Amino acid sequence: MILHIPVVIPDIILAAALVVVFGLLRMVSSIFEPGLLxxxxxxxxxxxxxxxxxVRSRLVAIGREVEEAARDLFASNxxxxxxxxxxxxTPGIIAGAMLAFTLSLDDFVISFFTAGPESQTLPLFIFAAVRRGVTPQIHALSTLIMLITVILVVLTERFTRKQETYGKRRRDDA
Structure with missing residues (x-):
């Protein structure tokens, strides 16, 4: 249940809590100074x-039968x-990684609260640039991000379809 906490609480609350925790940890070690870490x-x-x-939803979808069948055939852990x-x-892990990357790229609040003076992430850069006015560089960067996202989604969809087709053929052959 504790894993669900970041999903249901607002980013600003989590970011403020992280600031407090890092402040306490700074008393123990200096590596917790605001910055990249x-x-x-x-x-x-x-x-x-x-x-x-x-990943858990993918694991539930797989079921225990596959593991039990492998154990019946004397497969080791x-x-x-x-x-x-x-x-x-693997599809669940890839989907989780893509979701984490997208949400992390979009999460300005946590970056803003935990960044040090020398830390510069893409959300912080865009925020600072937009405050001065939207420039052609920001437009180009936004277009590039959208293009990369569309390409990744199309590649992932093709990979998933290819895996499903391959799996279906193997089941039909058996």
Whole structure:
């Protein structure tokens, strides 16, 4: 249940909580000064819930029958994980990674609250640039991001269809 907390609370509350936690951790170690490490930890804290939900739903869809069948054929735990579970979870892992990347790229609040003076992420750069006025560089950057996103979605869709077609052919052959 604790993994669902970042999904249901507002970003601003999580960001404020991270500032407090990092402030307490700074008393223990100086590595928790505002900067890149804090941003990475903050984004991981926020994104891990989304990735876990996507991967867990894929795991539930697979079911226990596949693992039980592999155990009936005397497969070891390592073999089951490496050759059965991970390949079946790959679409969920990829979807979770894409979701985490997209949400992290979009998450200005956590970046703003945890960034140090020398930290510059894309959301912070865009925020600073827009405050001075929208320039052609911002338009070009937005177009480039949209283009890359569309290409990634099309490639992912083709990969998924190819995997489904391959899996269907293998089931039909059996």
């Amino acid at each position: 804090n941003m990475i930890i903050g984004h991981i804290t926020f994104q891990i819930a989304f990735v876990a939900l996507v 390592g073999y089951i994980l490496r050759r059965i579970t991970l390949p079946l979870l």
